[in-house]
Amino acid sequence: xxxxxxxxxxxxxxxxxxxxxxxxxxxxxxxxxxxxxxxxxxxxxxxxxxxxxxxxxxxxxxxxxxxxxxxxxxxxxxxxxxxxxxxxxxxxxxxxxxxxxxxxxxxxxxxxxxxxxxxxxxxxxxxxxxxxxxxxxxxxxxxxxxxxxxxxxxxxxxxxxxxxxxxxxxxxxxxxxxxxxxxxxxxxxxxxxxxxxxxxxxxxxxxxxxxxxxxxxxxxxxxxxxxxxxxxxxxxxxxxxxxxxxxxxxxxxxxxxxxxxxxxxxxxxxxxxxxxxxxxxxxxxxxxxxxxxxxxxxxxxxxxxxxxxxxxxxxxxxxxxxxxxxxxxxxxxxxxxxxxxxxxxxxxxxxxxxxxxxxxxxxxxxxxxxxxxxxxxxxxxxxxxxxxxxxxxxxxxxxxxxxxxxxxxxxxxxxxxxxxxxxxxxxxxxxxxxxxxxxxxxxxx
Amino acid sequence: xxxxxxxxxxxxxxxxxxxxxxxxxxxxxxxxxxxxxxxxxxxxxxxxxxxxxxxxxxxxxxxxxxxxxxxxxxxxxxxxxxxxxxxxxxxxxxxxxxxxxxxxxxxxxxxxxxxxxxxxxxxxxxxxxxxxxxxxxxxxxxxxxxxxxxxxxxxxxxxxxxx
Numbered sequence: 237x238x239x240x241x242x243x244x245x246x247x248x249x250x251x252x253x254x255x256x257x258x259x260x261x262x263x264x265x266x267x268x269x270x271x272x273x274x275x276x277x278x279x280x281x282x283x284x285x286x287x288x289x290x291x292x293x294x295x296x297x298x299x300x301x302x303x304x305x306x307x308x309x310x311x312x313x314x315x316x317x318x319x320x321x322x323x324x325x326x327x328x329x330x331x332x333x334x335x336x337x338x339x340x341x342x343x344x345x346x347x348x349x350x351x352x353x354x355x356x357x358x359x360x361x362x363x364x365x366x367x368x369x370x371x372x373x374x375x376x377x378x379x380x381x382x383x384x385x386x387x388x389x390x391x392x393x394x395x396x397x398x399x400x401x402x403x404x405x406x407x408x409x410x411x412x413x414x415x416x417x418x419x420x421x422x423x424x425x426x427x428x429x430x431x432x433x434x435x436x437x438x439x440x441x442x443x444x445x446x447x448x449x450x451x452x453x454x455x456x457x458x459x460x461x462x463x464x465x466x467x468x469x470x471x472x473x474x475x476x477x478x479x480x481x482x483x484x485x486x487x488x489x490x491x492x493x494x495x496x497x498x499x500x501x502x503x504x505x506x507x508x509x510x511x512x513x514x515x516x517x518x519x520x521x522x523x524x525x526x527x528x529x530x531x532x533x534x535x536x537x538x539x540x541x542x543x544x545x546x547x548x549x550x551x552x553x554x555x556x557x558x559x560x561x562x563x564x565x566x567x568x569x570x571x572x573x574x575x576x577x578x579x580x581x582x583x584x585x586x587x588x589x590x591x592x593x594x595x596x597x598x599x600x601x602x603x604x605x606x607x608x609x610x611x612x613x614x615x616x617x618x619x620x621x622x623x624x625x626x627x628x629x630x631x632x633x634x635x636x637x638x639x640x641x642x643x644x645x646x647x648x649x650x651x652x653x654x655x656x657x658x659x660x661x662x663x664x665x666x667x668x669x670x671x672x673x674x675x676x677x678x679x680x681x
Numbered sequence: 682x683x684x685x686x687x688x689x690x691x692x693x694x695x696x697x698x699x700x701x702x703x704x705x706x707x708x709x710x711x712x713x714x715x716x717x718x719x720x721x722x723x724x725x726x727x728x729x730x731x732x733x734x735x736x737x738x739x740x741x742x743x744x745x746x747x748x749x750x751x752x753x754x755x756x757x758x759x760x761x762x763x764x765x766x767x768x769x770x771x772x773x774x775x776x777x778x779x780x781x782x783x784x785x786x787x788x789x790x791x792x793x794x795x796x797x798x799x800x801x802x803x804x805x806x807x808x809x810x811x812x813x814x815x816x817x818x819x820x821x822x823x824x825x826x827x828x829x830x831x832x833x834x835x836x837x838x839x840x841x842x843x844x
Binding site: 266282283286288290291292294295404448450453454455456462466467468469470471473474475487489614615616617626628630632635638639643647648651652655680681 | 686687688712713714715716718719721724726734736740742744745746747750759770772774775783796797798799800807808812814
């Protein structure tokens with residue numbers, strides 16, 4: 237009898253968790269090998285939301301990839317927009333005016349807050365704290381309305397252009413943000429009261445899903461997950477891009493690297509992001525938000541002007557060359573680099589308001605007529621909601637990318653999920669998976 | 682504009698010695714495999730057609746500083762095959778699976794490598810330049826009751842089902 241019981245307790249069985257499991261968000265399948273409640277082995281199956289972002293990007297023009305990037309991390313789409321646009325700008329060797337950079341940082345930080353609010357809210361709901369979910373999603377809703385105000389869409393923002401952003405900040409943006417920041421601080425403070433010293437929440441979060449700093453680094457984990465282990469790596473600090481170098485912010489770090497630390501890190505980062513937006517709004521200079529087209533003259537006219545010593549004219553006008561470099565100026569300008577007027581899409585008002593603007597826009601988005609970037613290769617990364625969001629872009633001299641590789645930050649903790657879960661209980665899967673903040677759009681691309 | 686410090690120094694490694702060369706870099710202190718990816722240069726007629734890129738970072742765990750990066754390139758094709766580096770950086774496991782899935786890059790010591798994003802019955806490798814964007818795939822349909830035959834079911838050891 238005794239031997240029979242022990243034999244039974246040794247026996248493992250298999251349990252399928254997901255993809256149609258609410259805590260798996262419908263997009264991840266865990267195949268568990270269990271011994272009672274104890275997890276012996278895990279296999280993580282991903283790819284349920286694969287939409288071939290990288291393949292599509294190869295078949296688009298440079299600017300037309302921007303809307304696809306919304307669909308990567310759809311909780312913080314603006315960060316993806318900015319990351320991609322900055323990578324292409326680095327490839328093309330152009331700089332965005334300072335006001336545009338400030339607007340981008342504001343957009344990024346708003347997105348980071350929505351990302352963290354969603355992660356904490358949804359994670360708390362999965363542990364039974366439904367009130368917190370409502371508080372935080374309500375706070376996120378204010379931000380989505382602000383994003384709608386700024387970009388014209390809540391999630392499918394497509395806000396950046398190569399060479400700038402879609403438009404300037406709307407009127408009274410700063411006042412609106414100040415009111416919303418107050419709401420967010422209230423919601424975060426209320427959630428903090430409900431969760432941080434809550435017995436049930438702490439029992440589930442503290443000491444579960446522990447990862448050591450060395451393991452986190454070996455698994456390539458970045459972002460709040462890495463910072464919860466005590467490693468203060470943040471792309472905004474390690475490689476300041478945009479105007480982050482001029483702003484003051486702290487990098488919250490954890491100590492033990494468990495689920496509770498990840499929760500605390502995200503909560504603290506919300507406050508830091510609010511501070512960053514406030515600083516940006518106080519510092520933002522006047523000026524242009526995007527590179528703007530210069531007035532255009534034929535290249536030979538400018539050449540003639542140069543011969544006559546009229547140098548003022550040279551600086552004032554951009555040279556008109558055949559966009560495909562296949563027409564009459566092909567022999568004259570075999571190595572012409574397309575000027576910045578060709579890179580930025582014209583403002584929507586110009587596109588809809590004048591025939592020149594419409595033609596300019598049409599030529600830029602038309603296949604094989606868009607801006608051409610000389611053959612080169614680059615990698616650029618921004619700090620996404622989940623960590624280092626990198627874009628490796630290769631140009632073959634065409635009007636669109638030859639290859640776009642998106643480094644999805646949440647892929648790395650997902651790959652380490654097996655290590656986090658083995659040895660734990662089934663119930664630990666929920667907080668651990670929640671704190672990974674898996675966003676399938678980004679994970680599966 | 683200067684090239685990104687995020688990219689670091691470029692090194693070209695011979696495909697046959699990728700494991701030894703990357704292990705040396707790990708010993709030099711490159712403790713994080715930030716990313717691994719592949720570019721198919723078939724459309725440009727290069728041989729070998731694939732450029733596998735390992736992006737490494739030396740991360741100071743105490744301060745969180747990025748002490749330097751390296752971009753290691755290995756040119757590979759059907760004949761020049763890489764060795765897996767998942768024993769050096771566990772992060773390589775899924776990234777190698779993705780390279781196999783999307784490009785068909787092989788790893789000598791991972792013969793039964795599994796796809797990462799696509800299903801096992803998927804025919805071809807989607808990010809190869811000779812894979813047409815509008816290509817259709819055969820419908821695979823539901824599996825018969827024979828569980829051992831279903832690759833998606835048989836993820837873990839088949840003996841543990843207790844049947």
